[in-house]
Amino acid sequence: MEKDELTGRILGVAFRVHTVLGPGLLESVYEIALAHELRKAGLLVATQVEMPVVYDGIRLDLAFRADMIVESTVILELKSVEALAPVHSKQLLNYLRLSGLKTGLLINFNTISLKDQLIRLSN
Structure with a gap:
């Protein structure tokens, strides 16, 4: 699946979750619902993925956690x-750099229109 097709599918699912749940809930609620719907759509989803940092030769485990990685290709920061x-x-750009992935979506669910609070980044 091409990256644009994948991000389009992800966004379609995110819009559906936002339509059903609306704004104003905790991020964790949207994360669980979105992961569920993405899996129902047949996509591989990993949640709360460790993004270790190496500093001065020391691996700093659990330095960061990406909210989701879909199809081992796209990072979602919710x-x-x-x-x-x-x-x-900047947080999402750091996740892209640390993971070596090229595409990320930053989605803010606490808005009336999800389109207004959506950013696609490429590293």
Whole structure:
């Protein structure tokens, strides 16, 4: 499956979850629902994936956790905040760098329109 097709499928599922649940819930609720729906759609989903950091030759385990990695290709960073801040994009860029993956989606579910709080990043 091509990356654009995959991200399109992921976003379609995310829009469906947002339509059903609406804004205002905890991030963890959206994560569980989204992972469930992505799996129902036949996609491979890993949640809370460790992103270790190596500093001065020391591996810092559990330094970060990516919310989801879909099909071992796309990192999803989920938020449920008033508004996305620049630090959220930087966080996703760091996950892309640490994982070696090229594509990430930053999705804020705490909004009336999911389209307004969605960022696609490529490393």
